[in-house]
Ligand code: HEM
Ligand SMILES: [Cu+2]
């Protein structure tokens with residue numbers, strides 16, 4: 250078909266493949282690190298339901314729509330749903346995982362600064378999905 | 393490549409015809425009708441999101457129904473029928489056969505679309521274009537949801553019938569003097585996308601039936617309350633619909649392969665690499681579906697596998713971009729309206745792919761997933777690449793279909809406004825996603841960055857809306873009153889550029 254030689258395209262394709270390999274390797278390495286839950290992480294059970302979040306701490310205390318955690322500690326969220334799919338999200342800490350009925354999904358984080366952050370639902374769940382929001386309070390350790 | 397122009401006939405003769413150009417015309421009119429209907433819904437969504445609080449849509453249920461029907465309409469009732477329109481007009485001519493292989497089946501495949509469209513529009517379901525259980529089973533109101541399911545069922549069958557027809561027409565009815573390596577790249581595009589349809593669609597067809605029986609309460613495949621698994625649905629859905637995104641994009645790329653070399657007045661840089669890239673995409677496209685599901689709680693290994701599968705498809709997409717740029721290089725380019733759309737579409741295709749790579753990298757996807765970033769990403773494909781390629785091709789075939797020329801100045805204004813609008817809406821939505829705004833929300837808290845970017849996006853959408861009104865007026869006016877086209881050389885390129893470069897031009 251084409252009489253000319255095609256080396257520019259081969260170089261181009263090689264560059265694209267190399268770029269993709271690099272992206273993949275970096276992503277693999279980063280994901281491997283962030284999935285490693287620290288052994289001393291405290292567990293918080295997060296329940297999504299139409300259309301609010303409930304949080305249960307290890308000591309049994311419950312909060313609705315608000316979550317208080319202490320700065321500098323690691324927390325492991327165990328996320329469940331009682332009705333339809335939701336997605337638990339603290340965007341500022343890149344915490345994101347779906348709440349799916351019949352499953353327990355886990356994700357962890359360790360807040361490093363005192364402050365307030367938005368909690369929201371990122372998976373469509375019906376009528377009030379747009380307002381299935383809450384607030385994360387990161388406070389100084391009490392003791 | 394010219395079409396045989398047919399004399400004007402009463403509309404019912406066209407409706408009952410099985411001739412490929414008549415069926416093509418029916419597809420064309422149907423798809424453009426739904427483009428404008430679905431596009432109007434988008435303007436409603438953007439107007440609502442202009443500012444926090446309720447703007448023009450009274451409640452969230454209505455809003456949810458609007459974005460569901462918007463997405464369903466533009467994917468299944470605009471993009472796919474538009475490709476079928478072009479395929480019907482051109483594929484038989486490209487393989488030098490008198491019609492599609494099965495003309496009656498062809499007409500049947502078309503006539504399944506209007507009733508499906510009516511079902512979807514009368515129902516106006518609210519469960520998003522992926523109808524995820526358990527919401528779609530236990531929460532979504534009927535009969536809207538059931539009408540949507542039936543509508544999609546019908547559209548799926550229509551797609552498969554159309555695809556079988558294209559495959560047989562290309563492989564079996566092609567002129568014996570022509571080898572498969574001589575058919576134009578656009579015919580290769582239809583061959584690849586049709587093969588993907590045949591392999592991919594049955595999976596979703598099964599899932600739809602299971603969803604329906606789950607809704608009726610007689611089964612519990614995806615209903616956790618009955619021991620089912622919603623994740624199973626997600627796998628079935630995306631096994632069909634990731635490959636389906638290539639079904640949407642490949643014909644549009646094929647149309648660009650018709651436009652770019654002609655208007656650059658050069659042969660395509662590499663036919664072989666175009667073919668290779670189409671075939672690669674249709675195979676590798678099947679190895680990446682669960683990149684839509686990183687956040688469902690998949691294991692590290694699963695995520696890695698699907699990330700690699702996704703990245704593996706990128707070089708093939710990139711090869712098309714290279715082929716286009718290399719073809720234009722040193723060409724005597726004539727920037728008539730079709731060329732502007734095609735070149736604009738390639739630029740947006742490139743940006744869209746770059747965003748896709750970010751989504752594929754699993755840790756980054758936790759920032760972008762289900763935010764406006766994803767909305768921006770796929771709209772750069774569906775609007776920026778596919779609608780741009782399609783509209784460019786529509787301008788290109790306009791003189792052949794109507795015998796008249798569209799207004800060139802208004803065609804260019806249409807392009808410039810749409811290009812600016814598309815950048816304003818969808819680039820901005822990427823940034824909005826990085827600020828964390830979830831998709832599919834009726835209202836949002838008054839975060840200053842969110843407000844600013846939503847407003848830019850809404851202004852962009854209105855610019856696109858205006859450009860589409862210009863487009864409609866241009867098409868309607870020119871079809872009846874435009875100046876008669878010189879069908880030997882409607883774009884002033886010199887006649888030989890209209891034929892496949894290998895073929896002899898009969899009239900010059
Ligand atoms: C370079 C090639 C591409 C890559 C690497 C890529 C990657 C991705 C990834 C990883 C996602 C998931 C994002 C998320 O939900 O978090 C995604 C979503 C999506 N992509 Fe692409 N993509 C590519 C090409 C395409 C093409 C060609 C189309 C369509 C013609 C397309 C349409 C879509 C759609 C519709 C979604 C979102 C579906 C939804 O959630 O509603 N993509 N893409
Ligand atoms: Cu939600």
Ligand SMILES: [Cu+2]
Nearest residue numbers: 634681683684
């Ligand atoms: Cu995909």
